[in-house]
Amino acid sequence: MWRRRRSIFDWVDEFFDKLEETLFKPSWDVEECCLEPLIDVEERDEYVIVTADLPFVERKEDIKLDVTEDTLIIEANMTKSFRLERWGTVQRDVEFRSFRKLVRLPTLVNPEGAKATFKRGMLRVMLPKKVKRYTIKVE
Amino acid sequence: MVEEVEILELVPVEAEGAKAVEGLPDVGLVGAIATSYLVDQLGMEEVAHVDSELLPPIMVLHKGKLKNPIRIYGSRDLLILVSEIAIPVEALNPLVKALAGWFKEKGIGLMISLGGIPVPNRLDIENPAVYGVPNGEEASRLLMNSGIELMEEGFVAGAYAMFLRESMKRSMPAVALLAQSYLQYPDPGAAAATLNALGKLLGQVFDVKPLLDKAEEIRIKTRDLMKQARTAMMGMQKPRENEVPLMYT
16 A cells, blocks of 8 residues: 655644644634534545535535545535534524535545545545556566 | 542432443444433433543533533432543543442442444444343343344453443343444434333333434534544554454354
């Protein structure tokens, strides 16, 4: 399995993303009225597979995906807005209406080959890895 | 000597011969969702909570009242352990030992863990199957008499594995009811399946329709707990559950 060599800057970016996510960044945004969906990123031999749980999203037409070689942005509108009236402080006044998440991919992918499916609230995006593959003959 | 984990009773708890159900946050939050729903559905009162310096410095507010995040609800016949935080792996053994000891002291007749078994094709499964893991002959008979299929070979890891072990050491029958579920995502459908199996075991029917009706809301509300549980699960060697044991026969 070939991996793109990661630069020190990739490691630093990833470290601070995780630190921010763990320590500082809530999974909601009161200005944009959006929630961050739960996602999973799995790297396989030929693909990177990103799945996302999108409750209250019913139609694939409500989902927008933007992909580059190393990022995937997931945006989705909920059919029904969501609000918890007694929760926290500022967030209790917000009706959340959408999901948004920027996903940093573990390796470079080919955006043109990406495919996505949506079933029972679960989004699945398959991103072919940008690798050159050679066959080695065993003598 | 100060105990590492204390179970603090809010009222005197008498539970001789009762059943105890636990659903600490784990795969798909199946047990956590099932136990919190059951407490609400049965209108149970809090009877005790867990205190320990091994746990993160977190308290929770409900209806303006401050509560410990790990609590026990009870009636004469049933005790239910609920946790609103993922258990750090370093706290798991002392926590489960203390709880198993307390349940034994109270005379619990059967310890029941509710949880999930991750399956890769969960999206294609309409009605998740539930499997039982017994900790001995008596527990095995209970599962078979209830029509619950037993898991026969494999590894089990995490809180429910510890409850099975600690109950066995204390000669207390224990079972785990595990539903096919998502690994990384909250799974109210799997939680409902475990409650149906629990009903068969206890000879009663739990109404799971309200749980399924609120599935999407539950999936949103439990996102952060699921993230915590994911981190905790890695420390519990959950991936070992995919392996074949050496002495498979």
